[in-house]
Amino acid sequence: MTLNSTVQRVTDRIIERSEPTRSRYLDRMHAAKLKGPSRAHLSCSGQAHAYAASGPDKGQLAGGASGNLGIVSAYNDMLSAHQPFERFPDIIREAARDGGGTAQLAGGVPAMCDGVTQGEAGMELSLFSRDVIALAASVALSHNTFDAAVFLGVCDKIVPGLVIAAQAFGHLPAVFLPAGPMASGMPNDEKSKVRQKFAAGECGREELMAAEMAAYHGPGTCTFYGTANTNQMLMEFMGLHLPGASFVQPNTDLRDALTREGAKRALKLSALGNDYTPVCHVLDEKAFVNGIVGLNATGGSTNLLIHLVAMARAGGIVLDWQDFSELSDVTPLTARIYPNGLADVNHFHAAGGLGFLIGELLEAGLLHPDTQTVAGRGLGHYTHDPYFADGELCWRKGGGQSLNTKILRPAHDPFQPTGGLKRLSGSLGTAVMKVSAVAAEHQVIEAPVRVFHDQDEVKAAFKAGDLTGDVIVVVRFQGPKANGMPELHSLTPLLSILQGRGQKVALVTDGRMSGASGKVPAAIHVCPEAVDGGPIAKLQDGDRLRVDAVTGELNILTAGVTERPAAMPDLSANEAGIGRELFASFRNTVSPATAGATIFGA
Template sequence: MTAVNDTVKRVTERIIARSEPTRTLHLSNMEAARAKGPARAHLSCSGQAHAYAASGPDKDRLAATGAGNLGIVTAYNDMLSAHQPFERFPDLIRQAAREVGGTAQVAGGVPAMCDGVTQGEAGMELSLFSRDVIALAASVALSHNTFDAAVFLGVCDKIVPGLVIAAQAFGHLPAVFMPAGPMESGLPNDEKAKVRQEFAAGEVGRDALMAAEMASYHGPGTCTFYGTANTNQMLMEFMGLHLPGASFVTPNTGLRDALTREGAKRALSLSALGNDYTPVCDILDERAFVNGIVGLNATGGSTNLLIHLIAMARAGGIILDWQDFSELSDITPLMARVYPNGLADVNHFHAAGGLGYMIGDLLKSGLLHPDTKTVAGAGLENYTKDPVFKDGELSWHDGLDESLNDKILRPASDPFQPTGGLRRLAGSLGTSVMKISAVAAEHHVIEAPVRVFHDQEAVKAAFKAGELADDVIVVVRFQGPKANGMPELHSLTPLLSILQGRGQKVALVTDGRMSGASGKVPAAIHVCPEAVDGGPIAKLQDGDRMRIDATQGTLDILTPGVSERPAVTADLSANAAGTGRELFATFRNTVGSATTGATIFGD
């Protein structure tokens, strides 16, 4: 067995030491919950009758309490293409549970919103907070304490992190996460991006834009670019909560259904009633999170996970920081080129060898902890295998040991670049992060005067007025979690790309978020302290010079005297109401910083 890389080992040991007090408390709480045994056995007869009243053929089996009962937490809705296939899953899961002598009930539903729909709209200001709402809703679903194990049905941006937070709160239970899979490939992503830029430049009309978007997002399943949703799916494999090879199997196919049925059976087999008790708290340890961070870097994944992984880990008493991500990025090769980091989509990536090949090669390179527990058994080696559904039977075969397309997927020994796609930046402006896997080397260092804006609509107006004709660092502030929920600013991508395409030096600096589809324009995001807290970003003025250096990892104000200025304030009343925002004032007042996961569950 290949020895684990020294940096991987050192960072892991540092996380373990840093987390010792909170992790010990979490594990103690989980042991206390586990020691009580299957919870529904302690319910009154009346309580049990309420829980089983509508269970039809499963009522007698539930009352006997000897068979495992599986709680289904679902993010189904039929507006999200990625979640529409979940409509069929409960029936598949219930039938699979019965086949092994168990039962399954839908414990509850959680909201699931689409950032693609809310980009640039007021609803985006609820997006990040929806993660914590999902965690709360899933906890309510499981609070009836009638379940021996759980399955979580979710895919997209905030849904999987929210479900993981809830799974950690019920970490004494085993859990299997079940994806729906990506939609079949449609209009190539580079063609879609080209039409978006042409529309932003006024070269084509809305009819052409609409036709391109409909050809790209055209059926059930996850969007096929490598954004936050598909980064979530990668993480669930690297961290051992999916069945091996489950992430990128298309919906409504025999293999997809077989994986769903097997996931239900596997979850029941891991319960305290069986012989292979494997609770979530045993799977999601410090090593699993380090494996996830390595996967994030090796695939060039979404910047959103820099926030979500920190929040997910804290729910289990594990304390991560951005320096951990940066140091692991420095020794993790970028092995994949999937849009927006390349032209391929996740279906092409999966066909080339996908996660099974990547995990196998990273294990051989000593860049992953091989001995983590997973829902598939002990050892990450299980995730080098591919699922096969043949003649009505599901089995796993050895995966590829060579990439089938080296323009999409390469070995760690011959990567697209020697380091991962994420970089921590720190300097006189504060702390920030940048996704550099899609940013050309000539754009890694940008020095230019700033233009300061308080919302993205003002940026668009300045662009249309021709005010951004020279080299510029666009600063969009008062976009942090406390200001307005930290919306994504992805709708700025087309116009910033146009500026870059004209030969201008251009970058974005913001205390907000960029999309999981962050692309070729350098973007220093998640700036902390945010403007609402009086951070240096609140002291900038038009014309101040800044330097962003992704090579050295610095983010500096070059103009003297900025730190002595008073921090400006902004009228944020427009963010306080409409589209449900008035209901989230408590979130805005309670949320922690981006560096600690931008969560309401403690800073």
């Protein structure tokens, strides 16, 4: 199938734009490859330190002739998605020995849960935790005693942070090993209804707690299609998972087999193996375009418009939001997973999952088929499903059809002809909107604004009954420089209530919404952010905005707004407590959301 002309044009533009930074990056990776792991060149004392606790692997490590695998883990048992990783190091060590190599736990990285910190002060550390994870993973690998690495992570900031670190060590192969989703519990739409009832004062905390515990009930990733599961999709589209690995549930024989095979594959991809494939060769411009197409085709998390930009820049590749928007215009929405539909990721996986979806997009000419992956050259590997045959892990061609067209459709008969994301721009600046869950009648709104400086003010106005009539709720001073760009997902239930009452309502903010952004139109990541004096800082109650996800318009309709002085609130309350005082340097150096909201340069 001929590659779609827009996909080709956008890819060519990214390659041209990135050439200076990408070539410098690849030169660094080539130099690092030539030096190789230094364990054989360490002093006897240095080697003794590195091998002292490695038990039966000491002799193999000292010999230096076989591959040594570095494990970087985001394990903790507070996150359901990461709790299964407790078992992984032992599985990986055993698999490495079976493959003639060794494996060591190189280090751990922090992993926080946005579901826990929603609406709390800790959420102001969430986005910055991505760069902390990248730094921590780099420290873990800095001993330079490894020939390849496996990365254990799933959730919102963890995978992007690990990818950034993997690219810093891009001369090494990297395989990402997921933990898988928890079993389906209370349906997500039922949980959402209980949240709305609680926000409206129609039920108590006891009923709310029971619903939440029924939804989040065991080990594994939350089953809605938020940032965590969008990350897993991306790792397959971009070739860093084994085919079909993303949505196999934890603590099953198939999951353990995929983990063992991932470890063995990482060793085979090392310079000491037979198929040297460093991650710098996997994550090229084509791989990132494939990831963006996957994001659009599945209606994935808006957080990835920030993370993918930052991930790409770590490898010298420069993406911008126009790339996402143009690819969205030609990518059909082929999946409906909550909040874009009623199904969860287990239902999606059973209906044909990523193997079917990748096959459809390849056939439609919307993906680069010739990318390098950890499974070998060509994205066609990812149309295959893993299974057991005589106790051995094997792959077979997927069924080639959706088993539930209410969840997963072929590219020629999609849920909608364009993708799930839209770039907005105009006199207010630039922003993005996830439109895959927003009904057509809600995608355009002209209304007066109510301006707030944090989400607690919005909640107070809602409880007081002040949000009447058509209204665009503006929540500003929520950008990365102001307070770390927290998600504002706790506003979703009350805004949904207003919409359900027949009001036309939208959210406009320089902050983030959750990866589970839903049916209320939300123009988010507004740049320039308010703390930089962007036009959003000059709005006043009653000014009128037009938010148009059809034409991509984000305009101030009231005359004279941009000539006003920018508001300058006291942000000192965001500077300390729950560790925020330790992140002042992040707030002072972070780039705009359009550049990945990162402390790292290109």
